[in-house]
Every structure is written in structure tokens, then in C-alpha cells.
Amino acid sequence: MRPKVEVRSLNAWFKANHALRNVSLTVPANTVLAIIGPSGCGKTTFVRCLNRMHELVPGARQSGNVLVDGQDLHARRVDPVNLRRRVGMVFQRANPFPTMTIFDNVVAGLKLNGVRGDYPVLVEKSLRQAALWDEVKDRLRHSAISLSGGQQQRLCIARALAVDPEVLLMDEPASALDPIATARIEELIRELRESLTIVIVTHNMQQAARVSDSTAFFYMGELIEHGSTEQIFTNPRESRTEDYVTGKFG
Amino acid sequence: MNSLAARRAVNWIMTGLCALALAVALVPLVSLLWLVISRGFAGLSWSFFTAIPAPVGETGGGVGNAIAGTLYIVGIACAIGVPLGVGAGVYLAERGDTRLGDAIRFIAEVLSGVPSIVVGIVAYGLVVIPMRRFSALAGGVALAVLMVPTLARSTEELVRLVPHALREASLALGVPQWRTSLRVVLRTALGGIMTAILLSVARASGETAPLLFTSLNNQYWNWRADQPTASLTVQIFNYAVSPYNEWHDKAWTSALILLLLVGSLALAGRLVARRRVR
Numbered sequence: 001m002r003p004k005v006e007v008r009s010l011n012a013w014f015k016a017n018h019a020l021r022n023v024s025l026t027v028p029a030n031t032v033l034a035i036i037g038p039s040g041c042g043k044t045t046f047v048r049c050l051n052r053m054h055e056l057v058p059g060a061r062q063s064g065n066v067l068v069d070g071q072d073l074h075a076r077r078v079d080p081v082n083l084r085r086r087v088g089m090v091f092q093r094a095n096p097f098p099t100m101t102i103f104d105n106v107v108a109g110l111k112l113n114g115v116r117g118d119y120p121v122l123v124e125k126s127l128r129q130a131a132l133w134d135e136v137k138d139r140l141r142h143s144a145i146s147l148s149g150g151q152q153q154r155l156c157i158a159r160a161l162a163v164d165p166e167v168l169l170m171d172e173p174a175s176a177l178d179p180i181a182t183a184r185i186e187e188l189i190r191e192l193r194e195s196l197t198i199v200i201v202t203h204n205m206q207q208a209a210r211v212s213d214s215t216a217f218f219y220m221g222e223l224i225e226h227g228s229t230e231q232i233f234t235n236p237r238e239s240r241t242e243d244y245v246t247g248k249f250g
Numbered sequence: 251m252n253s254l255a256a257r258r259a260v261n262w263i264m265t266g267l268c269a270l271a272l273a274v275a276l277v278p279l280v281s282l283l284w285l286v287i288s289r290g291f292a293g294l295s296w297s298f299f300t301a302i303p304a305p306v307g308e309t310g311g312g313v314g315n316a317i318a319g320t321l322y323i324v325g326i327a328c329a330i331g332v333p334l335g336v337g338a339g340v341y342l343a344e345r346g347d348t349r350l351g352d353a354i355r356f357i358a359e360v361l362s363g364v365p366s367i368v369v370g371i372v373a374y375g376l377v378v379i380p381m382r383r384f385s386a387l388a389g390g391v392a393l394a395v396l397m398v399p400t401l402a403r404s405t406e407e408l409v410r411l412v413p414h415a416l417r418e419a420s421l422a423l424g425v426p427q428w429r430t431s432l433r434v435v436l437r438t439a440l441g442g443i444m445t446a447i448l449l450s451v452a453r454a455s456g457e458t459a460p461l462l463f464t465s466l467n468n469q470y471w472n473w474r475a476d477q478p479t480a481s482l483t484v485q486i487f488n489y490a491v492s493p494y495n496e497w498h499d500k501a502w503t504s505a506l507i508l509l510l511l512v513g514s515l516a517l518a519g520r521l522v523a524r525r526r527v528r
Contacts, residue, residue, distance in 0.1 A: 053422060058347075085424030095415035099438050109423035112433050156419070163423055 003070075004029035004197040005050065005167055010064035012045050012054055019045045020062075023223045025216055027167075032189060032198045034212035034229065036205060038244070042221040043201045044092075047169045050199065051087040052080040068167065085109070088165035092172040094152035096144035096159070103140040105155055109163035122162055130158035131188050150181025157188065168192065170200040174207065186211050205245055209233050217241045286506050293503030303469055303485070306494070313504050315471045319386070319480040320511070323465055324455045326390025326475065331397035331454075332447055336436075338398065339405025339443075344431050346406065355403075362399035369395045370460030378464060386472070386479035389465025393454040400453075404446040408439040441524075448519030452512045458483040482508045 005027040012020035020042045027033045035043045048054040049062050052074065066074045073083045096105045104111065106123045123140065127133040132154040136147070144155060153173060160168060170189070174182040189198060189211045202208050208215055209229060216226040217238075225232060225241045236242045243249050297312050304311025338358070342351055373392035378384055412435045420430040436443070466478040467488065482504055489501035 051422060053418065056418075056421065081424050081426050083424075084422055089422040091415060091418065091422075093415060095413070095419040097416060097419065097434060097438070099440070108420070109425065112420060112423065112425045112429055159419075159423065 002029045003027065004031075004068065005199070006065075006067040006070070007050075008065040008067070010046070010049055010062065010066065012042070012049050012062040013060065014045075014057065015059040019221050020049065021221045023064075023218075025223060025226050027197055027199060027214070029197050030193055030195075031213040032193050032200060032211055034208035034215045035199065035201045035218060036203075036208050036215060036244070037218035037224075038249070039203075041218040043218050044171055045221075046218065047089070047171055047199055047201055050167070050169055051084050051089055053084075053089065055080070085163055086165055087167040087169060088160035088163060089169040090153070090157050090160050090171065090173045093176055094149060094156050096147075096152050096155050098143070098145045100144060101141050102136050102144050102147070102155060105144045106158050106162050108159055126158040126162040127155075129161050129188075129192065130154045131184055132158055148181075150177045150184065153177060153181070153185065154188070157185075161192075165196065167197045167199070170198065172201050172203060175203060182207070205233070217244060219244070283509075286502065286509055289499070289502035290504075290506030293499050294506070298503060299507070302471060309496070311500075313480075313482060313485055313500070313507065315468065316480040316482045316485040316504065317507060317511070319465070319468065319472065320455055320482045320508075322473070323386050323389040323393060323461065323479060323481055324451055326386060327393035327397060327454050328447075328451060330390060331394035331401065331450070334394070335398040335401025335450070336405050336443060336447075338402035340409055340431060340436060342402065342406040343409035344435070355406075358399040358402050361395070362403070365459075366392075366396055366457050367459035367462075370462060370464055373460060373464045381476060383476065384464060384466035384478040385476045386465050387475040389461045389479065389481065390475075392460035392464045393457060396457065396460065397450040397454055401446060401450050404449075405439070405443055408442040408446065409435055411442070412438045444519055444522055448516055452516055455512055455515070456483060456508065458487050462487070482511070 003026045007023055007025050010020055010023045011018070023042075023046060025033075035046060037043050045054060050066055054060050054062055062074075064074075065072050068083075068086060072078070073086070097108055100108060103119070103123055106126050107117075107119045110117055110119070110122075124133060124137075127136065132151060135151060136142075136155075139146070144152065147155060153176075157173070174185045177185065186207060189200065192198060193213075200208075200211065212229045214227065215229045215232040217224045217232065217236075217240075219240055225236060225238045227237075232241060233245055236245060295312075297310065298314075299312060299317065300314045301310065301312035302315045303313065338354065342355060345351065346355065370392050373388050373395065377388035377391050381388070416434055416438060417430055420434040421427070425434070461481050461484050465481060465484070467484050468478045468480045472479045486501050486504045486508065489497040489504065492498070
């Protein structure tokens with residue numbers, strides 16, 4: 001399969017703390033990669049490197065290459081702003097813009113950049129993709145914070161989809177949600193795979209098993225093992241992976 | 251000792267003491283309001299709002315030009331001070347973790363402690379002397395200098411309160427830093443910043459000392475920024491120090507109008523800040 005994202009010997013630091021050590025992996029197009037591992041293993045840092053959000057933290061550095069469609073988007077001359085339009089992100093905690101309406105939140109990525117477009121059509125499309133349309137279609141002019149937590153997270157997904165990214169990074173998108181909202185988001189991930197490439201960080205191994213095609217296990221900033229989800233969960237090569245997925249530690 | 255009755259008694263006493271403290275704190279406020287209203291209300295009339303001051307010895311007349319002048323001078327002060335103060339505040343919050351930021355913060359702190367009459371002298375030296383005349387512009391500059399430091403510090407605090415997650419949300423959508431600062435962070439803090447602006451406007455419109463030798467006074471209507479301009483505060487001062495009883499009454503009525511003006515500005519600000527999306 002065609003590689004969508006290629007990571008080559010990626011290293012990341014927070015000041016002196018070496019948070020990611022020489023990580024290399026490939027994500028084929030239209031697949032879901034799940035990142036698992038215990039807290040502090042570098043999962044979040046890894047996805048934040050992919051869209052260069054990592055470098056916004058004071059004292060943070062990274063080295064190595066991240067290629068999207070074979071093009072190095074981490075070269076110094078590439079504007080991270082353009083990269084982030086192609087590689088969208090959904091955060092652990094829903095973060096809709098509180099001063100904006102539901103409608104404006106969805107098109108925020110275009111509006112804030114001064115991009116014109118057929119907003120109503122785009123809003124409906126994005127909200128349908130995020131499986132939120134039926135719940136909010138009658139109150140698009142209400143404040144985004146009038147929604148429940150699960151709805152807010154789906155709104156954030158719609159917002160990320162509205163800028164039409166090729167890759168979607170999800171940092172524990174369901175960790176603050178109840179089981180019903182979680183199930184909806186997981187269903188959504190499976191649908192979105194048709195049009196996107198997804199990298200999802202999760203603490204929940206059942207979730208990784210349910211939604212992903214391949215799984216990468218991180219430990220202490222290193223990529224321990226990366227393989228098809230089935231193989232990682234049924235027949236891991238590394239003993240540390242086995243210990244983690246069977247719940248012996250972490 | 252720790253029986254329910256004892257704890258209830260302590261609770262009751264403490265609540266009483268708090269209520270007492272509130273009542274004591276309200277005494278100066280209420281008495282001030284009462285004094286101004288009772289002394290000033292009799293003089294209120296339509297012509298007091300619209301007419302210009304009558305010459306000595308004549309009855310009637312008003313402070314219409316002074317009301318307009320105060321609004322005019324404060325308007326000039328806002329035009330200069332609000333962009334500077336809010337801009338400096340946003341800079342301090344977003345990029346202020348440097349030595350330059352510390353220096354600006356320190357200067358703002360020193361500046362906000364400078365007595366207003368000293369600010370008036372500075373504006374006199376900066377604007378009045380080069381222009382060779384007292385002017386509304388000089389008054390506006392003096393008031394702007396008073397507004398900027400407090401506005402900068404309160405804007406900084408308000409911008410820092412905006413959750414980091416919102417900045418990240420915007421940046422992750424491919425919105426550049428500067429647009430994020432202006433259209434997400436500043437927008438989110440806007441309600442608070444409006445209140446801060448109105449507080450500083452209210453403070454500025456109550457200043458007399460910096461206007462005494464900058465905008466001076468004017469017996470007539472004036473809309474030119476390079477001419478001396480009447481203001482309510484200087485007018486109150488002039489009426490109050492005059493030897494005529496009639497003028498003392500006018501000082502009280504003018505004070506009432508000033509209170510109403512500042513009060514309605516504050517109220518308007520609250521309403522503007524509250525009118526958000528639902």
C-alpha cells in the first residue's frame with residue numbers, strides 16, 4: 001500500500017529530556033494507526049511532532065524527517081501553518097471556541113484564515129461526517145459550549161474535517177467521554193478511514209483493537225513494536241509488548 | 251465546645267460581622283451618592299445639558315460644552331490609549347516572557363504609580379509647549395498616558411486567562427500565530443477587556459489635574475483638537491473654587507452629571523460585554 005506518512009528517525013526533546021528516541025514508522029494511506037503505551041511514553045509527543053505542534057512548546061526541539069506523500073514537511077523552509085492544514089488534529093479534551101456559534105466553530109479553520117467558501121454546505125457536510133448533524137441542525141446559531149462533552153468532541157472533529165485534511169491526528173479523543181459517546185467516535189473513525197489517514201493515541205487497548213489497522217507500542221520514548229493490530233494483540237514479538245497488552249504493567 | 255449549637259452561634263456571629271463590614275464599606279458610597287444627588291438634583295434642567303455657561307452675574311446657562319468636551323477629550327484619549335494599552339497587554343501575555351517583557355511590565359508598573367498631575371505636566375511639555383497652545387489633543391494625550399499602563403496590565407492578565415487549549419485548537423487548524431492571537435485569544439478575552447477599557451475610561455473622565463494645564467477650559471463649544479476645550483471636571487473645579495453660591499450649586503449639578511456619565515458608561519460596557527452568542 002502507498003505510504004501516506006513516513007517517519008524517519010524522529011527524535012524529540014523537552015529541554016534536556018529526550019522524549020522520543022529514534023522513531024521510524026510508516027502509515028499507509030486510508031489506514032488507522034493506533035499508538036499505545038503507558039503514560040509518559042511519548043505517545044502524545046509523537047503525534048504532536050507530526051503536525052509540528054511540538055515545536056511550539058518553549059524549549060522543545062525535534063530532529064529527523066516526517067514525510068507526507070513523500071514530501072518532507074518538516075524541512076525548515078516549509079511553513080508549519082501549511083502543514084497543519086493538511087494534517088489536522090483532535091485533542092484529548094474537546095476545545096471548541098467558546099465565543100463562537102456551532103456553525104462558526106465548524107468553519108473556524110476557513111474563517112480565521114480568511115478563506116471564502118460555501119459555508120452552509122461545508123458545515124452540513126462536516127457535521128454529517130462527524131455524526132453530529134441531526135443533533136445540532138436546529139441550533140447551529142447556538143454557542144458551542146451549550147453542547148454536551150461528547151457533542152463538543154464531535155464538533156471538534158467536524159472542525160478538523162472542514163479544512164479537508166489528508167491526515168487526522170487524534171490524541172486520546174474519547175478519554176473524557178462516556179461509553180456511548182466513545183462508541184460513536186469509534187464508529188466515526190472507521191467511517192473516516194475511507195477518506196483519510198488516521199493516527200490515534202489511546203490508553204484503551206480494546207479501543208485500539210477495535211478501530212485500528214496497525215498498532216505501535218511505545219515505551220520510555222522508544223518505539224518497541226509496530227505491526228498489524230491483530231499481530232500486536234495476539235502474537236507480539238516483544239515480551240514488553242506482550243506484558244503491556246496483557247495488562248501485566250502500564 | 252464543638253456542639254451544633256456552638257457552631258451555629260459562631261456561624262451566625264461571623265455572618266453578622268461580614269454583613270456589618272459590608273454596611274460600613276457602603277457608608278461612604280451611599281453618602282457620596284446622596285450628597286451629590288441632593289445638592290445637585292435641583293439644578294438639573296434641559297438647558298443645563300445643552301447651554302453653554304452663563305457669564306458671571308447672569309442666571310441660567312449650562313455645561314453642555316463641558317459634557318461634550320469631556321466626551322471629546324476622553325474619545326481622543328481612547329483613540330490613542332486603547333490600541334496602545336491593549337496591544338501592549340497582548341504582547342506581554344503572548345511574547346512577554348523575555349527581558350524586554352519584564353522591562354515593559356516594570357515601566358508600566360512605575361507609570362501607573364505616577365501622580366496624575368505629573369502626567370499633566372509631561373503632556374504640557376510634550377504637546378502644549380510645542381503647539382504653543384492648550385488643546386483637547388494635549389488633554390487626550392495626558393489621559394491616554396494614564397490609561398495605558400493599567401489597561402496593558404489588565405489586558406495581559408485577561409489574555410493569560412484564555413485556556414491554552416484554544417490557542418492550540420486554532421494553531422492546529424493551520425491558523426498563523428498572529429491571527430490566533432487576534433481572532434481567537436483576544437476575541438475570547440474581549441468581554442473582560444471591554445470592562446477593563448470602560449473602567450479606565452471611567453477613571454480618565456474623572457481626572458481633573460492632568461486637564462488643568464493641557465486642555466484648560468473654554469466658555470464656548472469647541473470641536474477642534476488644537477483648541478482649549480471645556481471638560482466637566484475642570485468646570486466643576488472652577489465652579490467649586492469660585493466665591494459665588496450660585497456657581498457652587500452648578501458645581502454640584504455638574505458633579506451629578508459626571509456621575510451619571512461615568513455610571514452609564516460602565517452600565518453600557520456591562521451590557522455590551524454580556525451580549526454574546528447564546
